[in-house]
Amino acid sequence: MQDNQWPLWEVFIQSKSGQPYKHCGSVHAPDGAMALENARDVYTRRNEGTSIWVVPAQYIIASTPEEVGEFFDPANDKVYRHPTFYTLPPEVKYI
Numbered sequence: 241m242q243d244n245q246w247p248l249w250e251v252f253i254q255s256k257s258g259q260p261y262k263h264c265g266s267v268h269a270p271d272g273a274m275a276l277e278n279a280r281d282v283y284t285r286r287n288e289g290t291s292i293w294v295v296p297a298q299y300i301i302a303s304t305p306e307e308v309g310e311f312f313d314p315a316n317d318k319v320y321r322h323p324t325f326y327t328l329p330p331e332v333k334y335i
Contacts, residue, residue, distance in 0.1 A: 248297040249275035251282075253289035258333075261293055269294075 246268040252261040264283050269275035275294040284292065303311050 246270045246274075249279070249294045250297050250300060251275075251279040252293040252295070253279075253283055254291040254293075255289055257290055261291070266297065267294070 247270070249267050249269055249272075250263060251265050251267055253264045254261045267275055267278040267282060269278050272294060276292060279292050279294055283289070
């Protein structure tokens with residue numbers, strides 16, 4: 241069976257300036273410009289964002305659930321990395 245679809249692009253939206261981008265879905269498009277337009281039309285119809293990123297899905301590399309033990313194990317012995325040890329001033333936002 242032949243695949244006739246355009247390449248898949250992952251879509252990330254920034255809801256407000258200064259906030260992190262969040263993955264919101266995927267679109268098919270032949271190039272980046274069309275992917276941006278498709279993402280805008282599908283995911284920001286009600287002014288949900290201020291900026292959009294599109295990334296070709298083929299370039300995203302992810303860990304698998306089967307790797308959870310060996311892949312994330314080194315972080316378990318570094319409790320100092322958890323933000324519970326730090327007091328943040330009230331002016332600091334979005335952490």
